[in-house]
Amino acid sequence: MIIKNREELISHGNREGRALALDILEGGLAASDPYANTCKLIRRVGNRLYVGGQPAMDVSGYGDEVIDLDQVENVYVIGAGKAVQFQALALEDILGDRLTAGAITVKHGEEHLLKRIEVTEGAHPVPDEGSVSGAAKLVDIARRATARDLVFTVFSDGASSLSPLPAPGITLDDLHTLYRLAIKYGSQSIIIRPMSYFSQVGRGRIMRHIQPARSINLIMQVGLFERWHGRIPTSSSFVPSWPSGAAHMREDVPAFRAQPWYSELPAAMRDVFDRMDLSYDAPPLEEFAHMRMSFWQPIDLYQMVEGARARAEELGLKGMVMCSHLTAVSSEAANVLAQVAWECEKYGRPFAPPVAMITGGHLEVPVGNATGVGGRNQEFALAWGAMLAAGRIASQRVVVAAVDSDGTDGPGTQLAGGEPLCMAGGVVDGSLLDEAREAGIDIRAELANHNATMPLVRLKSAIFTGNTGTCLGDLRVAVVL
Structure with missing residues (x-):
């Protein structure tokens, strides 16, 4: 078993749906060994x-x-x-x-x-x-x-x-600043572009x-x-x-200067760009x-999402790959896909239940100045869970599970101190808010602070895998029964 805490995860809530969702995730992860x-x-x-x-x-x-x-x-x-x-x-x-x-x-x-x-x-x-x-x-x-x-x-x-x-003249502290900017602005391009000149x-x-x-x-x-x-x-x-x-530098630097994060770059990096020092090119x-x-490329995300789809079919559900490489803000992706799931449940379109809707890709969470600890899949699950538990699209027939395929969704406690803790993602259903109230957790406040990890852990809904050996972005499934 890749998911180490399966028994805990299926011990409450919609147990049938949770078991199906976790089995589908297992199928996808195993296919990309x-x-x-x-x-x-x-x-x-x-x-x-x-x-x-x-x-x-x-x-x-x-x-x-x-x-x-x-x-x-x-x-x-x-x-x-x-x-x-x-x-x-x-x-x-x-x-x-x-x-x-x-x-x-x-x-x-x-x-x-x-x-x-x-x-x-x-x-x-x-x-x-x-x-x-x-x-x-x-x-x-x-x-x-x-x-x-x-x-x-x-x-x-x-x-x-x-x-x-680091390249000459650049320190580890400079790199720390750059990576924290990527987390703050929710943009991996800050790493892949400016950082590439200083490695x-x-x-x-x-x-x-x-x-x-x-x-x-x-x-x-x-x-x-x-x-x-x-x-x-x-x-x-x-x-x-x-x-x-x-x-290259001549094309990139003008684009960098137009970004809101440029003034926050370390001085040594800005100096290289301002001087257009091509020795760093x-x-x-x-x-x-x-x-x-x-x-x-021995493994790819298409193996993973196809493995998840095939496992859903084996379990007696329609397996539908909605998007193999979805890129969006986590909470926004959850909002859109939650409404599609509700449409399936209410009207049987675009897919009649029972169905498993599968997505891959790489979501983002712009955290700004928030101090919470979480990850893009944990936030996706928690945001969808809040919608399942209350409001227009509340449902007891939908279960959502989402993981980072490498087993480490977000920084874990690297950015929070304390005992090492890093979850792969989360699984939720319509029981989330009731369970949260009993535990004294304000889910909406935690979402506002991008603090998804500890609420999911306390609610026995955080998925733990450890290192999976793969690294193909996210794998998410919504089971509509």
Whole structure:
């Protein structure tokens, strides 16, 4: 079982609906198993390494690879992210005695599964000294590699926080400010764009360190990566190994200056932008055309949402994928989808019950100056639960469950102090407000403060998974009975 506290979650409220919703989430998460999918992609037979046989995973489009390990001197594995350890474990098992060394950085509290690859813990979403130390280890191994070596990289979402080796003149405190601005304004673009100019790892810079070695790059993010079709892609990504993209400082800085957060950037960063110091610019795309590298995406969000849909059908419900990559503010998404669920229950349209409506993607929560602790899926669930319990679309026939697929929805107590606590999401039904009143919890006040975690924990409605090994954004299901 991926969901560790299932019995607690189905011990109250709409027990039948809660059990169905949790089973559907389990089906989606299991379908995107990173260890199993990495082993499908990479196989070792004697001293030959086979990479491929899975066209859907081939992002760079260079085709299957056969590597004679007798012609390779050293094999390294490096990476970082919220969901890379299971892929690294697969590589450790596949490579066996041919693995020379490796290092990955994972989020604090994650169980260490590896025997030969060094694991460093760092903080997410706001990086710490462990994050910087881990990034330095990756760069050190990458710089060792020669033309006779092979380097595997494993990067996922979260890598920008877990491998943030600051550029010269930039401090960890500067990075803290930038990440907190992203949380304040609810905009990941603050990290993916300004931050990309101040990393010695991101925007493909890690690939510079790897040269002249050959690299095989396993990548994971919420959406599908751009297919190359014979050219270096112009899109950008959080994933550090991905090429730099088309945007550069001369185009970006005018856009940055127009944003409300620009004046809040650290002085050292604003100084670089104001001087248009191109020594901080991203590597040119042409540089990547001469590198010996390939990119593969062993798991993606479509596997996850399809796995959830298939599980719903097995359980006797209509499984409907409403949107595989929904991007919106959490509370607004909850409001719209709640009304669709009510329409199903009341009028049997667009789907007659029993039905499971499934969405994936990546929601956001602009917190402003609020001091609460939560996450986008916890807030989604709590907001929908409040609507189920009172008002025009109140219902006892709808159950909603939402999780971050990596098992860590929001910062947990990193931003609140106290004992480490990080939930994957939440499950709610029409009993929410009655249970909250009995517990002395004002749900609407907690939502206003973006404080979803502790109310859900106290109401035995917070989903706990621990690290799932995957990182494909959100998975949400609304069961209408």
